[in-house]
Amino acid sequence: MPAPITEERNRLDREALLDAAERLFYARGVQAVGMDEVRAACGLPLKRIYRFFPAKEDLVVAVLRRRDRRWRGELAAHVEAVPDPRDRVLALFDWLAEWFARPGFRGCAWINAYGELGSSSEAVLAEVRAHKRAFHDQIAVWSRAAGVPVAEPVCLLAEGAIVTAAISGGDPAPAAHARRAAATLLGAP
Template sequence: MPAPLTEEQARQDSAALLDAAEALFYEKGIRAVGMDEVRAASGLPLKRIYRLHPAKDDLVVAVLRRRDERWRGRLVAAVEAEGDPRRRLLAAFDWLAGWFAEPGYRGCAWINAFGELGPASPAVLAEVRAHKEAFHGHLAEWSRAAGLADPAPVRLLAEGAIVTAAISGDPAPAGQARVAVEAMLAAAG
């Protein structure tokens, strides 16, 4: 019988598993990646993987949840580095432009997960919705602070830029959306 895992070993194994799964799912797609490929990339035996995440959907949820924490953390840090509320809102689009220009950008991991799994996985769908609700909440807060009564157009511009940049392979939609937000801010006074 193998020795029980220490808490530190379990943490390291979990991090290695999530790193490998996230890279594979984002690059190739969730359905295209089998658990044997995750096993090979993580260096963990399947038995340990399934002990950490009993089903592939559980692993997908864990990947999305961890990615959300990092992704929104980076976004919020970049935006809140600006003091002026209008500049904060525009900084969100500057941050998106930087993200779109990163090597290997394949769009929004949550939109991609929804596109692959849709309502077939209620747990993944719930995680996708939670991420989008939190992201849209930030945009609404920054929009209102900048003087925009209705944050919905800002949200649509951000989501449209994310999808368009992924499809086109061009980070320019972030700048185009930023110009539209600047026009909305000018019209709001």
């Protein structure tokens, strides 16, 4: 009889599974990646994978949820390191430019998932909406601190820059253009 699986082993296997799925889904798309490919990439048997996530949709939601925490955490760390409140809002676009220039940039994982599954998966749609709401709320906090009610247009500028950068193949220029427009809204030099 095999030894029982420890909580630590479960945690490590779940993380390996999420890492592999995120890498594959982001690079190639959710629908283009079969569960056999996920299995091969993470090294876990399909039976074990389905114990963690009974359906592929559950795996997609878990990938998006974990990516959201990491993505917004990295963004917040960058922005909140800037002392001036108006410059914090602009730092959002500096971080976006760095993200766009990273190898393997393929745009917004949530927009990509929505494009593939948003009309057919309530769970994925809910996760996409939760991410977009949380991103907007972060921008609103930084805008309020700057004393200028620009959350809505800054959010639209950021989202537009993300989509444009994805279409252009990771060009950071859309972030610079959006930053200049945001600076105008903020009345910053």
